[in-house]
Amino acid sequence: MKKGYLDGRYGQIHYYETGGEGPTLILSHQSPVCGRMFERSMPWFEKAGIHAIAIDTPGYGNSDVPRSPPEIQEYADVFIDVLNQLNLTDAHFLGHHTGAGILCNLAARFPERVSSLILNGPPLFSPEMLAHFKNFELAPHPIHADGSHLLESWNRRLEYSPGWSDKIAMHRRLLDQLWAGDTWWYGHKAAFNYDMTDDFKSLTGRVMILTNTGDDIYQLAKDAHKMRPEFKYVELQGGTHDIVDEQPEAWSKAVSDFILEVEANR
Numbered sequence: 001m002k003k004g005y006l007d008g009r010y011g012q013i014h015y016y017e018t019g020g021e022g023p024t025l026i027l028s029h030q031s032p033v034c035g036r037m038f039e040r041s042m043p044w045f046e047k048a049g050i051h052a053i054a055i056d057t058p059g060y061g062n063s064d065v066p067r068s069p070p071e072i073q074e075y076a077d078v079f080i081d082v083l084n085q086l087n088l089t090d091a092h093f094l095g096h097h098t099g100a101g102i103l104c105n106l107a108a109r110f111p112e113r114v115s116s117l118i119l120n121g122p123p124l125f126s127p128e129m130l131a132h133f134k135n136f137e138l139a140p141h142p143i144h145a146d147g148s149h150l151l152e153s154w155n156r157r158l159e160y161s162p163g164w165s166d167k168i169a170m171h172r173r174l175l176d177q178l179w180a181g182d183t184w185w186y187g188h189k190a191a192f193n194y195d196m197t198d199d200f201k202s203l204t205g206r207v208m209i210l211t212n213t214g215d216d217i218y219q220l221a222k223d224a225h226k227m228r229p230e231f232k233y234v235e236l237q238g239g240t241h242d243i244v245d246e247q248p249e250a251w252s253k254a255v256s257d258f259i260l261e262v263e264a265n266r
Contacts, residue, residue, distance in 0.1 A: 001016045001017060001018060001039065001042050002017045002019070003015070003016055003017070004017065004116055005043065005062075006081065006082055006085040006086070007081070007085060007255055008058065008063075008064075008078050008081040008082070008085075009040045009066075009077065009078065009081060009194075010059075010064055010065075010066040010070070010078065011058070011063070011064025011065075012062075012063060012064050013055060013056065013058065013063050013064075013078065013081065013082060013084075013085075014035070014055075014056040014061055014062035015035060015053050015054060015055050015056065016035050016036065016038070016042065016052050016053070016054040017037065017044075017051075017054075017147065018042045018046040018050070018051060018052045018053075018158065018205035019046050019051075019100040020045055020046045020049050020050045020052060021049060021051060021170060022048075022051060022071045022260075022263070023050060023091075023092055023260075023263050024050075024051045024052075024053065024086075024088060024091040024092050024198065025045065025050050025051065025052045025053070025091065025092045025093070025094060025255070025260055026052075026053050026054075026055060026079065026082060026083075026091050026092070026094070027052060027053065027054040027093075027094050027096075027099070027221065028055060028057065028079070028093070028094070028095040028098075028099030028100075028102050028103050028162065029054070029055075029056075029057060029060070029096055029099050029165055029183075029243060030096045030097035030098050030099055030121075030187075030241060031057075031060075031097065031098040031186075031187030031188050031191065032058065032060065032176075032177045032180045032184040032187055032188065033061075033173050033176035033177055033180075034056045034057070034060040034061025034062075034063075034176050034179065034180075035054035035055050035056045035060075035061055036054070036056075036061060036172070036174065036176055036220075037054075037096070037173065037242075037244055038054040038244055039054075040244060040245055040248035040258070041244050041248050041251060041252040041255075042054070043129070044248060044249055044252030044253065044256070045252055045255075045256060047255035048146050048252070048253075048258060048260065049260075050162075050256055050260075053082075053086075055059075055078075055079070056081060056243070057075060057078070057098075057099070057102070057187060058070065058075070058078060059180065059183050059186045059187070060176075060180050061176070061179065062177075064163075065181075066186070069161070069183075069185075069186040069189050069190065070121060070142075070186065070190060070195040071190050071193060071194070072101050072102055072105050072190045072191065072196075073105055073109075073195070074190075075102045075187075076102050076103070076105040076106040076109070076256045077188060079093070079102070079103070079106050080106070080110065080113065081150070083113055089113070090112065090113045090115045091113075091114070092115045092116045092117075092118070092259050092262070093106065093107070093112075093114055093115075093116070093117050093118070093221055094118040094120060094210075094255060095117075095119060095120065096120040096121060096239070096241075096244070097120070097121045097123055097191070097217070098123065098187045098188070098190065098191045099120075099197055100120055100121060100122045100123060101122070101123045101190075101194050101235040102116060102121040102139050102190075102198050103119070103189050104119060104122065104196050104199050104200055105194070105196070105226065107198075107199075107200050107203055107205070107207075108198075108199035108202050108203060109199075111203075111204055111205055114205060115206075115266075116205065116206040116207070116208070116258065116259060117203065117205065117206070117207075117208070117260065118207075118208045118210055118255055118258060118259075119207065119208070119209050119210065119224065119241070120210040120211070120243075121210075121211055121215050121217050121218075121220070121221055121241065122196065122200065122209060122220060122221060122224045123191050123194075123196065123217060123220060124196055124197065124200060124220045124221075124223055124224045125192075125195070125196075125220070126228070127195070130192065130195060134192060134193075134236035136188070136192065136237070138185035138189050138192075139185060140181075140182035140185075141153065141181075141184075150178075153174060153177065153178065154174055157170065157173070157174050158170070158221070159242075161216075161240045161241065161242065162214075162216070162240070163214045163238070163239075163240055164240050164242070165240075165246065166242065166245055166246050168243070168245075169242050169245030169246060171246070173242055173245070186258065189227070194201045200224065200227065200228070201227070201228070201255070202220075203228070203231075206232075206258075206262045207228070207231040207232070208231060208232040208233070208234060208252075208253060208258045209225050209228075209231055209232070209233045209234070210234050210236075210255070211226050211233075211234075211236070212235065212236035212237065212238065212239040212240075212247075213235065213236070213237050213238060213239075214237075214238045214239045214240050214241065214243075215239065215241055215243065216240070216241055217241075221233075234254045234258075236250055236254065237258065
């Protein structure tokens with residue numbers, strides 16, 4: 001992978017990039033990790049001829065931190081900055097969890113900039129779920145002198161990843177989470193404040209819902225499919241919310257096949 005920086009409204013935007021010479025795919029990660037979550041998929045995208053660019057959302061990875069927590073629409077606007085900085089009229093987009101919410105909002109407001117949209121684990125929360133999430137305490141985790149907070153962070157992630165099977169992937173994603181520092185919760189706050197129902201219902205163009213049966217919000221993807229049955233729906237077996245690490249070849253193939261199909265019919 002190559003790495004680079006673009007200018008955005010919150011400062012510099014860090015990204016990872018493949019050398020594929022075909023259609024451009026821009027990837028938006030889940031919270032609270034960064035664009036590195038797509039690292040294992042990059043060789044497969046390049047092999048398929050896809051020019052993939054994984055963005056570190058502001059506040060994550062090596063991107064600059066916003067001065068206050070952005071809302072989903074403000075995160076989505078950053079991807080317009082990305083397109084403009086790359087001199088792209090449009091691109092294919094994939095968002096995972098929080099990233100799916102960000103890009104759903106982007107596609108609803110700027111459909112002409114989105115060649116196709118892949119929603120991987122769309123956070124299509126019900127009103128009851130949104131009310132529940134508003135009670136979550138989103139704040140910096142305490143740091144203990146004996147380092148026990150590191151084990152607490154590890155155990156917390158294990159709790160939210162039932163069925164995990166890849167120790168190295170779990171370790172890498174925890175490091176990404178710790179990398180986010182005291183503002184790790186910005187993305188979750190935006191996701192929990194965002195009711196994506198209206199934006200999702202308004203989507204036009206080529207859309208795919210991607211999920212896996214072990215994802216902790218697997219049911220939400222099924223609900224999204226029921227709401228928009230005309231959208232392509234692909235379901236991988238097993239895995240967790242770290243499916244990109246766990247099944248990079250199968251996951252990348254599902255994404256690449258859809259993009260190449262869209263390109264063939266443009």
